[in-house]
Amino acid sequence: SYELTQPPSVSVSAGQTASITCSGDKLGDKYVSWYQQKPGQSPVMVIYQDSKRPSGIPERFSGSNSGNTATLTISGTQAMDEADYYCQARDSGTEVFGTGTKVTVL
């Protein structure tokens, strides 16, 4: 079965840039979405189709996808961005979530 691997944790100082990677076989051939989940809350989509931001998502969230790796970048990270982040892709009609990354803002 298809797997998406993320680093368990990423730490970033407030105001700096956080990069979260998502790795999978030929991931660049698939569309990737990213979700933010804060404790006790439902996930929120922050990026879809690799790099598109849904309405209401701040411009500091951006995404890219090439080769075997997709990347979510948070520019000028704020304390409110501290959360778990999951990538997601579709493989043969099956949705797959990444292992998740906890982002800590120092």
Add this chain to the structure above:
Amino acid sequence: QVQLVQSGAEVKKPGASVKVSCKASGYTFNSYGITWVRQAPGQGLEWMGWISAHNGYTNYAQKFQGRVTMTTDTSTSTAYMELRSLRSDDTGVYYCARRRLGEFNYGMDVWGQGTTVTVSS
């Protein structure tokens, strides 16, 4: 506004079944699909499957094949997920989420508030 409202928390005994509802509002229900996602305590997101509200097509994750049934009632804009033969490791939060129909992946753009299911003897 577009929203999905799920049914309340459930406590079930091992071997029982649970049926979670997800009522949609603010959009044309049968123009989208509904995905179901599970999250065990302290764990990540797990895709269970999805159903097209347009024609009832379903696609279940292999892990849940034979134990899960997803349905929709277009008259009430409600989706349902029934999980049978519950085990303790089915304990978790169950989410419904909206997805577009068609071959391209647009992600899951609207999520319900989650339904906690506890399986315990």
